[in-house]
Amino acid sequence: MSAYVAPKILSGYGAAAALKELPGRVLAVSMDIPWRVFQESIPWEPSQLHLVPDMDLATVEQADAALPPCDVVVGIGGGSCCDTAKYLAWKRGCRLVLVPTIVSVDAPLTNMIAVRVDKKVQYVGDLFPEELIIDYGLIQKAPKEMNRAGACDIASIHTALHDWKLAHEETGEAYHPDVAQLARECLEELDRNAHEVFEVTPKGIDTIVDLFRREVEFCARIGTSRPEEGAEHIVAYGMEHLTRRHFLHGDLVGLGIFVISRLQQNDPDFSAGLIRRCGLRYSVPDAGAEEIRACLRTLRQFKQDAGLFYSIVDTEDITEDFIGETLDALYK
Protein backbone atom coordinates (compact mmCIF):
# COMPACT_ATOMS: atom_id res chain seq x y z
CA MET A 1 0.00 0.00 0.00
CA SER A 2 1.28 3.49 -0.81
CA ALA A 3 2.08 5.86 2.04
CA TYR A 4 -0.71 8.02 3.35
CA VAL A 5 -0.97 11.44 1.72
CA ALA A 6 -2.97 14.15 3.48
CA PRO A 7 -5.45 15.85 1.15
CA LYS A 8 -5.55 19.57 0.52
CA ILE A 9 -9.12 20.60 1.28
CA LEU A 10 -10.71 23.69 -0.23
CA SER A 11 -14.04 24.40 1.44
CA GLY A 12 -16.73 27.07 1.36
CA TYR A 13 -19.98 28.07 -0.28
CA GLY A 14 -19.39 28.03 -4.05
CA ALA A 15 -15.92 26.50 -3.62
CA ALA A 16 -16.53 24.21 -6.62
CA ALA A 17 -16.28 27.23 -8.95
CA ALA A 18 -12.50 26.64 -8.69
CA LEU A 19 -12.99 23.79 -11.19
CA LYS A 20 -13.36 26.39 -13.95
CA GLU A 21 -9.69 27.29 -13.51
CA LEU A 22 -8.36 23.75 -14.04
CA PRO A 23 -5.77 23.64 -16.85
CA GLY A 24 -5.61 20.94 -19.54
CA ARG A 25 -8.08 18.33 -20.67
CA VAL A 26 -10.59 17.74 -17.88
CA LEU A 27 -12.57 14.52 -17.60
CA ALA A 28 -15.56 14.96 -15.26
CA VAL A 29 -17.07 11.84 -13.69
CA SER A 30 -20.57 12.14 -12.23
CA MET A 31 -24.11 10.74 -12.23
CA ASP A 32 -27.43 12.20 -13.39
CA ILE A 33 -28.60 13.77 -10.14
CA PRO A 34 -25.32 15.22 -8.82
CA TRP A 35 -24.44 16.48 -12.29
CA ARG A 36 -27.80 18.26 -12.65
CA VAL A 37 -27.50 19.76 -9.15
CA PHE A 38 -23.94 20.82 -9.90
CA GLN A 39 -24.85 22.47 -13.24
CA GLU A 40 -27.68 24.41 -11.58
CA SER A 41 -25.21 26.04 -9.18
CA ILE A 42 -22.05 26.20 -11.28
CA PRO A 43 -22.58 25.91 -15.05
CA TRP A 44 -19.36 24.43 -16.43
CA GLU A 45 -18.31 22.53 -19.52
CA PRO A 46 -15.51 19.99 -18.96
CA SER A 47 -13.64 18.58 -21.98
CA GLN A 48 -15.41 15.28 -21.43
CA LEU A 49 -18.24 14.09 -19.16
CA HIS A 50 -18.63 10.47 -18.07
CA LEU A 51 -21.82 9.40 -16.26
CA VAL A 52 -21.28 6.37 -14.01
CA PRO A 53 -23.76 3.52 -14.67
CA ASP A 54 -22.63 1.13 -11.90
CA MET A 55 -19.56 -0.03 -9.96
CA ASP A 56 -18.95 -3.39 -11.62
CA LEU A 57 -15.24 -3.87 -12.22
CA ALA A 58 -15.96 -4.63 -15.90
CA THR A 59 -17.79 -1.29 -16.21
CA VAL A 60 -14.97 0.84 -14.82
CA GLU A 61 -12.39 -1.05 -16.90
CA GLN A 62 -14.50 -0.43 -20.00
CA ALA A 63 -14.81 3.28 -19.16
CA ASP A 64 -11.04 3.56 -18.86
CA ALA A 65 -10.57 1.90 -22.25
CA ALA A 66 -13.26 3.95 -24.03
CA LEU A 67 -12.68 7.46 -22.65
CA PRO A 68 -10.20 9.81 -24.36
CA PRO A 69 -6.88 10.76 -22.71
CA CYS A 70 -7.02 13.54 -20.12
CA ASP A 71 -4.81 15.61 -17.80
CA VAL A 72 -7.11 15.70 -14.80
CA VAL A 73 -10.06 13.61 -13.58
CA VAL A 74 -12.74 15.37 -11.52
CA GLY A 75 -15.21 13.26 -9.53
CA ILE A 76 -18.49 15.02 -8.69
CA GLY A 77 -21.06 13.12 -6.64
CA GLY A 78 -21.25 10.38 -4.01
CA GLY A 79 -19.18 7.26 -3.38
CA SER A 80 -19.54 5.70 -6.85
CA CYS A 81 -18.55 8.91 -8.66
CA CYS A 82 -15.55 9.46 -6.38
CA ASP A 83 -14.49 5.81 -6.69
CA THR A 84 -14.78 5.76 -10.49
CA ALA A 85 -12.80 9.02 -10.68
CA LYS A 86 -10.16 7.51 -8.37
CA TYR A 87 -9.96 4.43 -10.57
CA LEU A 88 -9.48 6.45 -13.78
CA ALA A 89 -6.86 8.76 -12.24
CA TRP A 90 -5.03 5.77 -10.74
CA LYS A 91 -4.98 3.88 -14.06
CA ARG A 92 -3.92 6.96 -16.00
CA GLY A 93 -1.50 8.33 -13.43
CA CYS A 94 -3.05 11.79 -13.71
CA ARG A 95 -4.22 14.54 -11.39
CA LEU A 96 -7.40 13.90 -9.37
CA VAL A 97 -9.83 16.41 -7.87
CA LEU A 98 -12.84 15.16 -5.89
CA VAL A 99 -15.98 17.19 -5.26
CA PRO A 100 -18.25 15.12 -3.00
CA THR A 101 -21.89 16.24 -3.23
CA ILE A 102 -22.82 14.17 -0.18
CA VAL A 103 -20.71 13.10 2.81
CA SER A 104 -22.39 9.73 3.36
CA VAL A 105 -19.24 7.59 2.89
CA ASP A 106 -15.48 8.04 3.29
CA ALA A 107 -14.71 7.27 -0.40
CA PRO A 108 -13.39 10.83 -1.05
CA LEU A 109 -10.66 10.24 1.57
CA THR A 110 -9.56 6.61 1.12
CA ASN A 111 -6.98 5.13 -1.25
CA MET A 112 -9.11 2.06 -2.02
CA ILE A 113 -11.75 1.76 -4.72
CA ALA A 114 -14.84 -0.35 -4.02
CA VAL A 115 -15.93 -2.25 -7.13
CA ARG A 116 -18.29 -5.17 -7.53
CA VAL A 117 -17.44 -8.54 -8.99
CA ASP A 118 -20.40 -10.97 -9.10
CA LYS A 119 -22.33 -8.56 -6.84
CA LYS A 120 -19.64 -8.81 -4.14
CA VAL A 121 -17.59 -5.82 -3.05
CA GLN A 122 -13.89 -5.99 -3.85
CA TYR A 123 -11.26 -3.34 -3.28
CA VAL A 124 -8.82 -2.38 -5.99
CA GLY A 125 -6.44 0.49 -6.60
CA ASP A 126 -4.19 2.48 -4.36
CA LEU A 127 -4.39 6.24 -4.63
CA PHE A 128 -4.89 8.71 -1.80
CA PRO A 129 -6.94 11.66 -3.13
CA GLU A 130 -4.81 14.79 -2.77
CA GLU A 131 -7.30 17.50 -3.72
CA LEU A 132 -10.77 17.81 -2.25
CA ILE A 133 -13.34 20.54 -2.78
CA ILE A 134 -16.03 20.73 -0.10
CA ASP A 135 -18.78 23.01 -1.42
CA TYR A 136 -21.31 23.47 1.40
CA GLY A 137 -24.01 24.74 -0.97
CA LEU A 138 -23.80 21.62 -3.14
CA ILE A 139 -23.75 19.24 -0.19
CA GLN A 140 -26.70 20.98 1.49
CA LYS A 141 -28.82 20.36 -1.62
CA ALA A 142 -28.84 16.60 -0.93
CA PRO A 143 -31.47 15.10 1.40
CA LYS A 144 -30.31 15.65 4.99
CA GLU A 145 -30.47 11.96 5.91
CA MET A 146 -27.85 11.14 3.27
CA ASN A 147 -25.34 13.53 4.82
CA ARG A 148 -26.20 12.51 8.39
CA ALA A 149 -25.48 8.92 7.31
CA GLY A 150 -21.77 9.77 7.17
CA ALA A 151 -21.70 9.87 10.97
CA CYS A 152 -22.16 6.08 11.08
CA ASP A 153 -18.53 5.23 10.31
CA ILE A 154 -17.38 7.53 13.12
CA ALA A 155 -20.05 6.44 15.64
CA SER A 156 -19.07 2.82 14.89
CA ILE A 157 -15.81 3.47 16.78
CA HIS A 158 -17.83 2.95 19.98
CA THR A 159 -18.54 -0.73 19.24
CA ALA A 160 -15.48 -1.37 17.03
CA LEU A 161 -12.97 -0.49 19.78
CA HIS A 162 -14.67 -2.92 22.12
CA ASP A 163 -14.35 -5.73 19.55
CA TRP A 164 -10.76 -4.84 18.68
CA LYS A 165 -9.74 -5.10 22.36
CA LEU A 166 -11.70 -8.35 22.72
CA ALA A 167 -9.96 -9.84 19.67
CA HIS A 168 -6.61 -8.79 21.11
CA GLU A 169 -7.34 -10.40 24.47
CA GLU A 170 -8.89 -13.60 23.09
CA THR A 171 -6.83 -14.21 19.95
CA GLY A 172 -3.68 -12.12 20.35
CA GLU A 173 -4.56 -9.91 17.38
CA ALA A 174 -2.35 -6.80 17.21
CA TYR A 175 -3.75 -3.87 19.18
CA HIS A 176 -2.48 -0.28 19.28
CA PRO A 177 -3.59 1.61 22.41
CA ASP A 178 -2.32 4.93 20.98
CA VAL A 179 -4.49 4.51 17.87
CA ALA A 180 -7.45 3.38 19.99
CA GLN A 181 -7.05 6.65 21.90
CA LEU A 182 -7.03 8.68 18.66
CA ALA A 183 -10.20 6.86 17.59
CA ARG A 184 -11.82 7.62 20.95
CA GLU A 185 -11.05 11.31 20.43
CA CYS A 186 -12.83 11.16 17.05
CA LEU A 187 -15.88 9.67 18.74
CA GLU A 188 -15.85 12.48 21.32
CA GLU A 189 -15.54 15.08 18.59
CA LEU A 190 -18.60 13.61 16.85
CA ASP A 191 -20.47 13.61 20.16
CA ARG A 192 -19.68 17.31 20.69
CA ASN A 193 -20.85 18.22 17.17
CA ALA A 194 -23.81 15.85 16.81
CA HIS A 195 -26.28 18.71 16.49
CA GLU A 196 -24.26 20.36 13.69
CA VAL A 197 -24.13 17.01 11.88
CA PHE A 198 -27.90 16.63 12.29
CA GLU A 199 -28.52 20.08 10.82
CA VAL A 200 -25.91 19.60 8.05
CA THR A 201 -24.33 22.99 8.84
CA PRO A 202 -20.88 23.90 7.43
CA LYS A 203 -19.47 22.96 10.85
CA GLY A 204 -21.30 19.62 10.69
CA ILE A 205 -19.99 18.91 7.17
CA ASP A 206 -16.43 19.90 8.19
CA THR A 207 -16.71 17.66 11.26
CA ILE A 208 -17.57 14.58 9.19
CA VAL A 209 -14.90 15.26 6.55
CA ASP A 210 -12.24 15.97 9.18
CA LEU A 211 -13.11 12.86 11.20
CA PHE A 212 -13.03 10.70 8.04
CA ARG A 213 -9.62 12.21 7.27
CA ARG A 214 -8.28 11.39 10.74
CA GLU A 215 -9.75 7.89 10.66
CA VAL A 216 -8.34 7.10 7.21
CA GLU A 217 -4.92 8.33 8.35
CA PHE A 218 -4.61 6.17 11.46
CA CYS A 219 -6.21 3.10 9.84
CA ALA A 220 -3.73 3.39 6.92
CA ARG A 221 -0.89 3.70 9.42
CA ILE A 222 -1.70 0.39 11.14
CA GLY A 223 -3.05 -1.34 8.01
CA THR A 224 -6.46 -2.25 9.45
CA SER A 225 -9.89 -0.67 9.81
CA ARG A 226 -10.33 -2.32 13.23
CA PRO A 227 -10.69 1.05 15.04
CA GLU A 228 -13.94 1.76 13.15
CA GLU A 229 -15.09 -1.63 11.87
CA GLY A 230 -16.47 -4.10 14.40
CA ALA A 231 -19.51 -6.35 14.75
CA GLU A 232 -21.85 -3.42 13.97
CA HIS A 233 -20.58 -3.79 10.39
CA ILE A 234 -21.22 -7.54 10.51
CA VAL A 235 -24.88 -6.65 11.17
CA ALA A 236 -24.81 -4.33 8.15
CA TYR A 237 -23.21 -6.92 5.86
CA GLY A 238 -25.56 -9.59 7.22
CA MET A 239 -28.63 -7.49 6.40
CA GLU A 240 -27.44 -6.94 2.83
CA HIS A 241 -26.61 -10.62 2.42
CA LEU A 242 -29.96 -11.76 3.81
CA THR A 243 -32.20 -9.34 1.92
CA ARG A 244 -30.07 -9.03 -1.25
CA ARG A 245 -31.05 -5.38 -1.24
CA HIS A 246 -29.03 -2.20 -1.11
CA PHE A 247 -29.50 0.16 1.86
CA LEU A 248 -28.11 3.50 2.97
CA HIS A 249 -24.92 2.42 4.77
CA GLY A 250 -25.72 4.77 7.67
CA ASP A 251 -29.08 3.06 8.30
CA LEU A 252 -27.56 -0.42 8.59
CA VAL A 253 -24.46 0.55 10.56
CA GLY A 254 -26.72 2.63 12.85
CA LEU A 255 -28.79 -0.50 13.49
CA GLY A 256 -25.57 -2.43 14.05
CA ILE A 257 -24.30 0.05 16.64
CA PHE A 258 -27.65 -0.05 18.45
CA VAL A 259 -27.74 -3.86 18.59
CA ILE A 260 -24.06 -4.57 19.21
CA SER A 261 -23.56 -2.03 22.01
CA ARG A 262 -26.36 -3.89 23.83
CA LEU A 263 -24.77 -7.27 23.12
CA GLN A 264 -21.43 -5.94 24.38
CA GLN A 265 -23.14 -4.32 27.39
CA ASN A 266 -21.11 -1.34 26.30
CA ASP A 267 -22.98 1.80 27.38
CA PRO A 268 -25.91 1.22 24.99
CA ASP A 269 -27.69 4.35 26.21
CA PHE A 270 -24.76 6.51 25.15
CA SER A 271 -24.51 4.97 21.68
CA ALA A 272 -28.27 5.04 21.07
CA GLY A 273 -28.33 8.69 22.14
CA LEU A 274 -25.39 9.54 19.90
CA ILE A 275 -26.80 7.97 16.73
CA ARG A 276 -30.21 9.52 17.46
CA ARG A 277 -28.69 13.00 17.89
CA CYS A 278 -26.69 12.60 14.65
CA GLY A 279 -29.92 11.67 12.85
CA LEU A 280 -28.98 8.14 11.80
CA ARG A 281 -32.10 6.17 10.85
CA TYR A 282 -31.06 3.16 12.90
CA SER A 283 -34.49 1.48 12.86
CA VAL A 284 -33.88 1.13 9.09
CA PRO A 285 -37.05 2.40 7.38
CA ASP A 286 -36.38 0.17 4.36
CA ALA A 287 -36.28 -3.09 6.35
CA GLY A 288 -38.94 -4.96 8.31
CA ALA A 289 -38.71 -6.20 11.90
CA GLU A 290 -38.80 -9.82 10.68
CA GLU A 291 -35.81 -9.20 8.44
CA ILE A 292 -33.86 -7.73 11.33
CA ARG A 293 -34.89 -10.65 13.54
CA ALA A 294 -33.75 -13.16 10.90
CA CYS A 295 -30.46 -11.35 10.47
CA LEU A 296 -29.70 -11.46 14.21
CA ARG A 297 -30.71 -15.12 14.52
CA THR A 298 -28.27 -16.08 11.77
CA LEU A 299 -25.55 -13.53 12.51
CA ARG A 300 -22.93 -15.93 13.92
CA GLN A 301 -23.46 -18.40 11.08
CA PHE A 302 -23.24 -15.60 8.52
CA LYS A 303 -20.04 -14.30 10.13
CA GLN A 304 -18.48 -17.76 10.05
CA ASP A 305 -19.53 -18.47 6.45
CA ALA A 306 -18.24 -15.10 5.30
CA GLY A 307 -14.96 -15.56 7.19
CA LEU A 308 -15.28 -12.18 8.91
CA PHE A 309 -13.12 -10.87 11.77
CA TYR A 310 -13.36 -11.88 15.45
CA SER A 311 -15.84 -9.93 17.56
CA ILE A 312 -18.48 -10.10 20.28
CA VAL A 313 -20.49 -12.27 17.86
CA ASP A 314 -17.97 -15.06 18.53
CA THR A 315 -18.16 -14.87 22.31
CA GLU A 316 -21.74 -13.86 23.14
CA ASP A 317 -24.82 -15.88 22.17
CA ILE A 318 -27.59 -13.91 20.50
CA THR A 319 -30.61 -15.42 22.27
CA GLU A 320 -34.31 -15.09 21.45
CA ASP A 321 -34.70 -13.04 24.64
CA PHE A 322 -31.96 -10.67 23.56
CA ILE A 323 -33.49 -10.26 20.09
CA GLY A 324 -36.97 -9.63 21.53
CA GLU A 325 -35.77 -7.00 24.00
CA THR A 326 -33.57 -5.33 21.41
CA LEU A 327 -36.35 -5.08 18.82
CA ASP A 328 -38.71 -3.65 21.47
CA ALA A 329 -36.15 -1.02 22.34
CA LEU A 330 -35.42 -0.32 18.67
CA TYR A 331 -39.01 0.55 17.81
CA LYS A 332 -39.85 2.30 21.07
Ligand SMILES: [Zn+2]
Ligand atom coordinates in the same frame (compact mmCIF):
# COMPACT_ATOMS: atom_id res chain seq x y z
ZN1 LIG B 1 -18.80 1.52 7.21
